Amino acid sequence: MDRGDVLIVEDEAAQAEVLVWNLEKEGFNVRRAADGSEALLLIEEAAPDVVVLDWMLPEVSGIEVCRRIKANRETREVAVIMLSARSEEGDRVRGLDTGADDYMVKPYSVAELVARIRTQLRRVRPASAGEVLHFEDITLDSETHRVDRAARQVKLGPLEFKLLATFMARPGRVWSREQLLDRVWGREAMLDTRTVDVHVGRLRKALMAGGESDPLRTVRGAGYALG
Numbered sequence: 001m002d003r004g005d006v007l008i009v010e011d012e013a014a015q016a017e018v019l020v021w022n023l024e025k026e027g028f029n030v031r032r033a034a035d036g037s038e039a040l041l042l043i044e045e046a047a048p049d050v051v052v053l054d055w056m057l058p059e060v061s062g063i064e065v066c067r068r069i070k071a072n073r074e075t076r077e078v079a080v081i082m083l084s085a086r087s088e089e090g091d092r093v094r095g096l097d098t099g100a101d102d103y104m105v106k107p108y109s110v111a112e113l114v115a116r117i118r119t120q121l122r123r124v125r126p127a128s129a130g131e132v133l134h135f136e137d138i139t140l141d142s143e144t145h146r147v148d149r150a151a152r153q154v155k156l157g158p159l160e161f162k163l164l165a166t167f168m169a170r171p172g173r174v175w176s177r178e179q180l181l182d183r184v185w186g187r188e189a190m191l192d193t194r195t196v197d198v199h200v201g202r203l204r205k206a207l208m209a210g211g212e213s214d215p216l217r218t219v220r221g222a223g224y225a226l227g
Contacts, residue, residue, distance in 0.1 A: 005048040036060025055084035070099030079120035133168040167226035176223040
């Protein structure tokens, strides 16, 4: 199980490289954008779990990027940690009022930033933080890699487990096949979206092996959802 997807939005190349290196060392999947416009394109392509967002950016400001993230129904659950040299209380309040989930003043400790990213991940993607997830009669323990439904253990392969963890982290959310490919197989995987259908079918079969109802919902033209 990966530890979460993080997008670094920082126009200072040296600072961005330091952040990317440290976060990848901690096991995060990291992408980088050098300006606000690029950040918005990357977020539209595949929403991360956490955006580490510099306030002062070329093209589109960090404040505007944050505003658009939180105004979009598809991305409003993405956690935003704002980075700024602005230390005045009014600036902090403005950043948080725009929708930022956290605010750090430069210069900052990378170790503290990593800790704050983990805090946000526990909220938006609890499976990546090693928590036990529950949905109706299904329980998923990401540390022991065990899934139970009612009184029986559900045997899942690694990909089906990651699919279920993705669904259980956000019950009710509709995931497109492209989003599931990105989240479960990774951005570099050159696979047909029908691969998702095959593994969702296997997941359904395993979850219903005891005669239980199907907890997964197929949304025509959109993708899949849990519940």
